[in-house]
Amino acid sequence: MLTSTIAFALVPKNVPAAETVDIEAFDASGKSLGVSRATKVVKTDAEWRAQLSPLAYDVTRHEGTERAFTGPYWDAHEDGLFRCVCCDTALFDSKTKYDSGTGWPSFFAPVSKINVVESADDSFGMRRVAVSCKRCDAHLGHVFTDGPKPTGLRYCMNGVALRFVARGQA
Numbered sequence: 001m002l003t004s005t006i007a008f009a010l011v012p013k014n015v016p017a018a019e020t021v022d023i024e025a026f027d028a029s030g031k032s033l034g035v036s037r038a039t040k041v042v043k044t045d046a047e048w049r050a051q052l053s054p055l056a057y058d059v060t061r062h063e064g065t066e067r068a069f070t071g072p073y074w075d076a077h078e079d080g081l082f083r084c085v086c087c088d089t090a091l092f093d094s095k096t097k098y099d100s101g102t103g104w105p106s107f108f109a110p111v112s113k114i115n116v117v118e119s120a121d122d123s124f125g126m127r128r129v130a131v132s133c134k135r136c137d138a139h140l141g142h143v144f145t146d147g148p149k150p151t152g153l154r155y156c157m158n159g160v161a162l163r164f165v166a167r168g169q170a
Contacts, residue, residue, distance in 0.1 A: 021134050024112035026090040028168050030081055035114060041087040041136035056160040060086055060138035068103025071159030080166040087136035089115050100154055107155040108147045118143060131155060
């Protein structure tokens with residue numbers, strides 16, 4: 001009895017349980033593996049800085065942006081999935097990518113609406129809709145209503161917030 005009391009006393013008090021979110025997983029071919037609960041990815045500022053390039057850190061953790069026509073993937077045409085550079089969550093499929101002429105990777109839909117969060121962004125004196133990764137809160141870019149059919153949406157993403165994985169690769 002004494003050992004269980006001592007063990008119980010060593011458990012920290014007021015430690016919040018890890019937050020979970022619903023995420024739709026995709027295999028290497030882009031096929032949905034279904035929706036499941038995943039632990040939200042939370043790291044310290046120092047951990048994010050160690051993991052990311054300075055520009056990816058600024059974009060994903062501080063809602064920065066890369067200059068047009070300078071980031072990766074704006075002119076990429078390979079077949080595959082675009083994953084979050086911070087937590088590897090599948091975000092976009094190359095089948096929905098198109099050339100918007102803006103200099104950023106543009107998509108007419110996310111691979112799963114479950115994996116992204118859209119929120120109001122009133123910075124720079126205008127109203128926009130910011131897009132972030134649901135699992136780690138990484139800022140990805142913005143969505144606009146001037147895209148092509150079938151959605152009419154343009155998910156204008158920062159390439160440094162994404163990691164491309166060719167279809168069929170791990």
